[in-house]
Amino acid sequence: MGLTIEGKRISMDERLLQEQELELSSSQLQYAFINSLGDKESCPTVQSVLGENLFNLEKISRKVVEHAADSKLSDQEFDRLKRRYSLEQLRYWFLAENVREQCEQSFTRVIYFYSDNQNCQYCREQAVVLNYLKAIFGESLLVFSLDEQLDEPMIRLLKKNYDVTEFPTLIVEDSVIVGEPFVSNEQLTKEVCSIINHESCVS
Incomplete structure (x- = not known):
């Protein structure tokens, strides 16, 4: 029974991820169209699609994290799914910068x-902070969650580039932030508000 449930869960996430890849391709084509024309009239449409896609990706993120926490399996199919999800996040990370410019x-x-809990005692607390601030800042705060233990060259490259050796660690744009023992609401809010103007930022 357990194996059947695991198989259904993976199949469901595979389907959602495939749908997400189609949405990303659509967003990229819309950006290319805007860039080729040199006008900004279509920007609200692209921004809306980007926001919707990121919202859907966050739903997949929660499913993947829940699966990692609850699953007793360590099969190649799930690892492949998690790797694809992580790469999908990083594609959005790059695309978001292009849209912003x-x-x-x-x-x-x-x-x-x-x-995992053994290497990151306060990751759950950090996730709570991120979820809380995401609820406050909405689409003005884009969070991309990466499992540092995943066997993915791009993740290793990012860790090396930003010299990430402790967990949890946040990369806010190009700034590396490591909390003691995690980044607080106040600390992260201050960092975010130094980059953007938002109604929740108090001068």
Whole structure:
């Protein structure tokens, strides 16, 4: 019975991820169209699609994290799914920067490196902070969660580039932030508000 449930869960996430890849391809084509024309009239449409896609990707993120926490399996199919999900996030990370430059959009990108409970005692607390601030800042705060233990060359490259050795670690745009023992609401809010203007930022 357990194996059947695991198989159904993976199949469901595979289907959602395939749908997400189609949405990303659509967003990329719309950006290319805007860039080729050199106008900004279509920017609200692209921004809306980007926001919807990121919202859907966050739903997949929660499913993947829940699966990692609850699953007793360590099969190659699930590892492949998690790797694809991580690469999908990074594609959005790059695309969001392109949209910001072309459409003059104001938002902050955050990469969240997490690990298992043994290597990251306060990752759950860090996730709570990120979820709380995401609820406050909405589409102005884009969070990309990456499992530092995943065997993915791009993740290793990012860790090396930003010298990430402790967990949890946040990359806020190009700034590396490591909390003691995690980044607090106040600390992260201050960092985000130094980048964007938002009604929740108090001068």
